[in-house]
Structure formats: structure tokens, C-alpha cells
Amino acid sequence: MGADGKIYTLEDVSKHNNNKDCWLIIKGKVYDVTKFLEDHPGGDEVLLSATGKDATDDFEDVGHSTSAIMMMDEHYIGEIDTSTIPTRTKYTPPKQPLYNQDKTAEFIIKLLQFLVPLAILGLAVAIRFYTKSA
């Protein structure tokens, strides 16, 4: 099943994803847990569902005991090529859109929105004033 220290890709590992042949990735290391499936106190299903991906978080979430961690050595077969594992999705706040640094156009529009009705009003008053006095 591959010599110790061999480097596998995520694709290699994900091919071993059944109860006759099951590999896992935990903390950058690849484990062949096929023979362990029946003996795993957490059951075979969790192990099977953790193949083909980095199972580090799943493994740690359970809070495995030190004796469990020591048992892992027996199943170690190699390392994972970390570049083949998708990086953890970190929350990055969306970038603020670059605001238009030049506010002149915006300012002129605002000014017009204010001045045009005022001008119309002024014109109406002026016309009325003019027609009255004529």
C-alpha cells in the first residue's frame, strides 16, 4: 500500500473511499484505515464519509484521546501533497467598491437637482409678476 513517506495527491486518496479500501488525510498525513474500519470505536461510516477530503477538522472535532492519536501511526502510509488540498475557506470581507474619487460630477448633479426646480419656480414667479404688471 505505498511505502512510508510517499507523497499522495488528494485525487490519489479519494480513490480509496470504500469499505474494502479506505484512506484518510489528517494533519497532512495519509492513513490507510481499511483494516481499522471494523475496529474504529466511532464506526466505519464516519471514516468512510471522511475520505477524499482533509479529515483533520472532523478528527479534531471528536476530540480523540491520546491513545487514539497513537493508534494512527499504525495506519500511516505517507504524506499528502498539500497543494492538492483546497485551502480552508476563510471569511474575507468583500472589498469595498472603489468610490469615485472625483466627486465633481456628483456634486454638479446634486446642485442642479436643487437649482433647476428653484429656477423654474423663479421663472414662474417672474412671469406672473411680469404678466400682472403688464
Ligand code: HEM
Ligand atoms: C486513523 C484515524 C483514526 C483513529 C486511529 C481513530 C481512533 C478512535 C478511537 C480510539 C476512538 C475512541 C475514543 C477515543 O479514544 O478518543 C474514536 C472515536 C471516534 N472517532 Fe475516531 N479515529 C480516527 C479517525 C476518525 C475520523 C476521521 C473521524 C471523523 C470523521 C472519527 C470519528 C470518531 C467518532 C465520531 C468517535 C466516537 C466518539 C464518541 O463515541 O464519543 N475518527 N476514534
